Amino acid sequence: MKIVLENVVKEFNTFRAVRGVSLEIGSGELVALLGPSGSGKTTILRMVAGLEFADQGAIYFGDEDATNIPVRERGVGFVFQHYALFPHMTVGENIAFGMKVSKKARSKQEITDRVNDLLRLVKLEGLNDRFPSQISGGQKQRVALARALAVDPKVLLLDEPFGALDANVRHDLRRWLREIHDELGITTLFVTHDQEEALDLADRVVILDQGAIVQEGTPEQVCREPNSAFVMKFLGDTNRIAATAVNGVVDLPGARLTAPGVVDGPVDILARPGDLSWSATGEGIPVSVIRVIDRPEGRRFLVRTENGETLELDVPVSTRAASGDRGFVQVLQGNAYPRS
Amino acid sequence: MMVHHSASTPPRVGDRPGIRRALIGFVLIFGTLLVLAPLLVIFSQAFSLGLGHFAETISHPDTRHAIYLTVATALLAVPINTAFGIAAAWAITKFDFWGKRFLLIVIEIPFSVSPIVAGVAYLFVYGLQGLFGPALQAADVKVLFALPGIVLASMFVTAPFVARELIPLMQAQGRELEEAATSLGASGWRTFLTVTLPNIRWALLYGVVLCNARVMGEFGAVSVVSGKIRGQTNTLPLHVELLYHDYNTVGAFAAASILTVLALFTIIAKVLLERQGAGRAGRPALAANKVGT
Numbered sequence: 001m002k003i004v005l006e007n008v009v010k011e012f013n014t015f016r017a018v019r020g021v022s023l024e025i026g027s028g029e030l031v032a033l034l035g036p037s038g039s040g041k042t043t044i045l046r047m048v049a050g051l052e053f054a055d056q057g058a059i060y061f062g063d064e065d066a067t068n069i070p071v072r073e074r075g076v077g078f079v080f081q082h083y084a085l086f087p088h089m090t091v092g093e094n095i096a097f098g099m100k101v102s103k104k105a106r107s108k109q110e111i112t113d114r115v116n117d118l119l120r121l122v123k124l125e126g127l128n129d130r131f132p133s134q135i136s137g138g139q140k141q142r143v144a145l146a147r148a149l150a151v152d153p154k155v156l157l158l159d160e161p162f163g164a165l166d167a168n169v170r171h172d173l174r175r176w177l178r179e180i181h182d183e184l185g186i187t188t189l190f191v192t193h194d195q196e197e198a199l200d201l202a203d204r205v206v207i208l209d210q211g212a213i214v215q216e217g218t219p220e221q222v223c224r225e226p227n228s229a230f231v232m233k234f235l236g237d238t239n240r241i242a243a244t245a246v247n248g249v250v251d252l253p254g255a256r257l258t259a260p261g262v263v264d265g266p267v268d269i270l271a272r273p274g275d276l277s278w279s280a281t282g283e284g285i286p287v288s289v290i291r292v293i294d295r296p297e298g299r300r301f302l303v304r305t306e307n308g309e310t311l312e313l314d315v316p317v318s319t320r321a322a323s324g325d326r327g328f329v330q331v332l333q334g335n336a337y338p339r340s
Numbered sequence: 341m342m343v344h345h346s347a348s349t350p351p352r353v354g355d356r357p358g359i360r361r362a363l364i365g366f367v368l369i370f371g372t373l374l375v376l377a378p379l380l381v382i383f384s385q386a387f388s389l390g391l392g393h394f395a396e397t398i399s400h401p402d403t404r405h406a407i408y409l410t411v412a413t414a415l416l417a418v419p420i421n422t423a424f425g426i427a428a429a430w431a432i433t434k435f436d437f438w439g440k441r442f443l444l445i446v447i448e449i450p451f452s453v454s455p456i457v458a459g460v461a462y463l464f465v466y467g468l469q470g471l472f473g474p475a476l477q478a479a480d481v482k483v484l485f486a487l488p489g490i491v492l493a494s495m496f497v498t499a500p501f502v503a504r505e506l507i508p509l510m511q512a513q514g515r516e517l518e519e520a521a522t523s524l525g526a527s528g529w530r531t532f533l534t535v536t537l538p539n540i541r542w543a544l545l546y547g548v549v550l551c552n553a554r555v556m557g558e559f560g561a562v563s564v565v566s567g568k569i570r571g572q573t574n575t576l577p578l579h580v581e582l583l584y585h586d587y588n589t590v591g592a593f594a595a596a597s598i599l600t601v602l603a604l605f606t607i608i609a610k611v612l613l614e615r616q617g618a619g620r621a622g623r624p625a626l627a628a629n630k631v632g633t
Contacts, residue, residue: 051519071523078523084516088538098524101534151524 001062001154001187002027003048008057010043017043019211020057030181030188032198035208036234041191042159044208048189049157050074061154077148077186081160083140085132091143092128095119098151118146121180138169145177149184156181158190162197174201195235199223207231229337232270239276239311241269241285245336252331254283259336271334273300276313278321284328287311289321303329382600385593397594402571406579407598412487413562413575414555417494422548425502430536432503433510434518444507450499458496459564462489466565485567490575493561498551505547506540513539546613553606557599 003025010018018040025031033041046052048059050071058067066074085094095115099106106114119125122142132140141161148156161177162170178201181188192198198205199219206216215227226232243250245267250257257269278301287303290310294300299317304310311329321327387394397403428447432440450458464470466483476483483489517539521531537544559577566573574582576599584592 049523051523071519072525072527076523078520080516080520082516084520086517086521086535086539097521097526097534101521101524101526101530103525147520147524 002060003155003187003189004060005044005048006058006060008044008047008054008059010040010047010052011055017211018047018054021208021211021213022057023206023213023216025187025189027187028185030178030201030203031190032202032205033189033191033208034193034195034198034205034234036193038210039208040211041193041208043211045157045159045189045191048155049076049078051078075151075154077151077153077156079141079144079148079156079158079161081163083132083137083144085140085143085147087132089131090128091119091124091130091132091135094132094143095147095150098147102151114150118150121149122146123176136169137165138173141165141173142176145180149186153186156186156188158188160191160193163192163194170197177201199235207234209234226335229268229270229340232335232337237273237312239271239273239313241271241309241311241331241334242307242339243267243269243336250336253285254328255331257331257334257336262336263338266339267336268339269331269334269336271331273312273314275331275333276311277330277332278313278315278319278327279330280321280325280327282328284330285311287327287329289323289325289327291323292321303327305329379600382593382596385590386597388593389590393590394594397588397591398598400591402574403579403591403595405571406574406576406595409487409490409574410556410576413490413494414552416487416491417498417555418548418552421495421498421551422502422544424499425504425506425547425551426544428503429506429510432507433513434515447500447503450497455493455497455558455560456564459493459561462493462496462561462565466492484565485569485573487573489565490562490573493565494555494558497558497561498554501551501554502544502547505543505550509540509543510536542613546610549606549609549613553603556602 003023005021005023008018008021009016021040021044023044033044035041043052047054050066050069054067058065060066061074071078086097089097092115095118096111099111099114115128116125119128122145124139124142124146127135127139127143132143135143145158145161158177162173165173174197190201199222202219204216204218205222207214207222209230215222215231217225222231223235226235232238241252243252243266245259245262245264247264248258248260248262250259250262250267250269252269259267285305287305289301289303291302292299293302294317298314299319301313301315301319301321302310303313313329428443431437432444463484465472466476466489467473468477473484481488483492517535518531521535522528526534557577558575559581562575563578563581566575566578568574568578568582570582576595580592580595580599583595
């Protein structure tokens with residue numbers, strides 16, 4: 001089912017939570033709404049679900065105007081951040097709830113079979129008789145998903161689905177959710193503040209800030225061509241280097257970057273830690289090492305420039321330096337944005 | 341592993357042996373003198389002239405009517421206040437509306453207002469010189485000095501009991517469960533019955549028990565609106581006072597002992613409910629023992 005949002009606006013008291021968002025989610029697509037807290041991403045999701053109503057604009061499910069259809073009749077599966085499992089019902093009863101209250105009559109056997117199918121789908125066979133308080137967070141999230149899928153929703157909506165889980169479980173559940181999506185082909189929209197999660201899981205990422213869409217595109221598009229300093233910073237660790245643009249070119253010590261289309265004047269060069277390199281002698285920005293950080297995937301230097309700015313750069317693990325050592329940083333690649 | 345206090349471990353704050361013994365002793369003695377002893381006196385006095393005399397007092401028509409009136413009042417006032425309490429707690433915790441804080445304060449008023457004030461107020465609203473008095477008399481509806489007045493006064497006094505138990509719990513539970521149920525296709529009524537109610541039931545029962553205890557024991561407000569007509573509008577607490585003023589000490593204590601027994605039932609119910617986990621989700625805690633079967 002295709003979902004279209006047309007210039008949707010939502011205000012709480014006088015606070016504009018969502019200011020004119022237009023968005024199209026293709027049938028069977030897996031889309032992430034990514035943004036910091038307060039960016040309006042959850043409000044958008046809740047409006048698509050029918051848990052909130054838009055003050056202006058329209059929401060279409062396929063060709064049908066769903067703007068004012070209440071959540072009960074909208075046919076969405078909603079997975080809550082804190083699972084919202086019914087604590088007084090077993091896992092099986094939780095999953096069966098939607099089928100029991102549905103207008104469509106189902107036999108007991110039908111419901112039992114479907115519950116067992118869903119338990120198999122979410123890999124929780126045998127937990128049918130447990131209560132939510134007796135299973136782990138990751139298991140609860142999978143039960144919540146099975147419960148949402150039980151009513152054959154047209155659209156699956158997930159609010160920070162992995163927000164309350166620890167890192168290892170998150171990673172596994174992400175892969176698993178992607179598999180389930182590919183298997184069922186259901187149009188899915190999920191909200192996250194974790195850029196890694198969004199890039200890892202989604203076909204398309206919609207980046208929001210202060211109630212408006214800043215950029216949308218495939219993970220590749222937003223990573224390689226971030227259209228603003230905000231997107232660049234939000235998607236990952238960033239270094240900021242003050243510079244001046246002249247005729248579309250920025251000169252840095254030991255490097256010259258082209259900045260097509262950038263107005264002459266003061267600019268910020270934003271560069272990822274991997275886009276800087278280190279040398280003990282030679283050209284570049286003179287710095288002194290503050291700290292060396294070792295991680296499983298590599299080594300990172302924290303350095304300070306003569307202006308007192310801190311830079312982070314990834315270096316090969318064979319590169320050695322100690323706190324206080326002097327050296328030079330070269331900017332291999334970076335994006336120039338007018339200084340705000 | 342248990343850590344035993346040895347001479348070398350310094351006591352925790354406020355846990356020095358002397359203070360500890362003195363404090364526990366003081367509370368025990370005070371509790372006995374203040375609470376337990378008078379209760380025991382009630383029973384010893386009630387039976388002081390033998391079981392026969394006790395039975396005679398209890399079976400006196402006036403006493404029987406007082407028991408009937410007390411139970412009838414509870415049967416009317418408690419369900420109505422329970423419904424009000426659930427509705428108020430629901431409105432306050434699940435909706436945002438103008439005047440929410442004001443409603444919270446209104447619900448709390450009976451806690452801080454002396455019951456006798458409530459009684460007098462009802463007298464002025466429904467009395468012959470009051471607001472609705474003449475109209476009610478014209479329609480031949482008796483509110484004051486009759487069961488309706490007693491029920492109304494009792495309801496005023498106990499209005500906060502159920503709501504007060506439910507509001508903190510329902511606030512903590514939030515709206516997510518109801519939203520989940522609705523998104524799965526459940527109607528509002530169905531959501532309330534199958535999702536909301538099971539999660540608040542222990543707190544609700546606790547509130548009902550407290551409300552019932554107060555309705556049965558209410559003296560001040562009821563004494564004003566009932567007119568204290570012997571054998572007609574006297575509830576048990578009023579009847580106790582009446583017997584006492586008649587110098588029928590044994591009768592007063594006998595009636596009081598019935599009230600006390602009703603109260604004891606309430607306390608036992610309360611303790612049992614607390615064990616069930618009033619204010620917490622009930623079933624999972626109990627069912628936890630079943631794991632692995």
